[in-house]
Amino acid sequence: MTYGFLLDIPAPIEVYDALHAEIARRKDPTSCGMLVHVGRPTPEGFQVIELWESKEQQERYYAEVVEPAMIQLSGEQPPSAEPVREEFEPRGLIIRGAQAAV
Secondary structure, three states, rough: EEEEEEEOOOOHHHHHHHHHHHHHHHHOOHHHHHEEEEEEEEEEEEEEEEEEHHHHHHHHHHHHHHHHHHHHHHHOOOOOOOOOEEEEEOOHHHHHHHOOOO
16 A cells, blocks of 8 residues: 655754765665655755655665664764654555556
């Protein structure tokens, strides 16, 4: 089942830029089930919206790629504030050149 989440992170957009670059360097997420990724600045920090083929694929990618990249970039320092996560089931997803998710 297609899986989506929205993440609000209270950190400077430069943190997103560095993490995004490091994650892309490590492994292409589209080869692991990612359908869409959007990052954008917000007044409080930045927001990430992602759609995946399944929650399991997202969790595996996070554990194998994202979490180690975050630890490396933070110097193993804990985040100053926890992100707010909202999960959702996508509806009406249209991706140019791909089949629509049901």
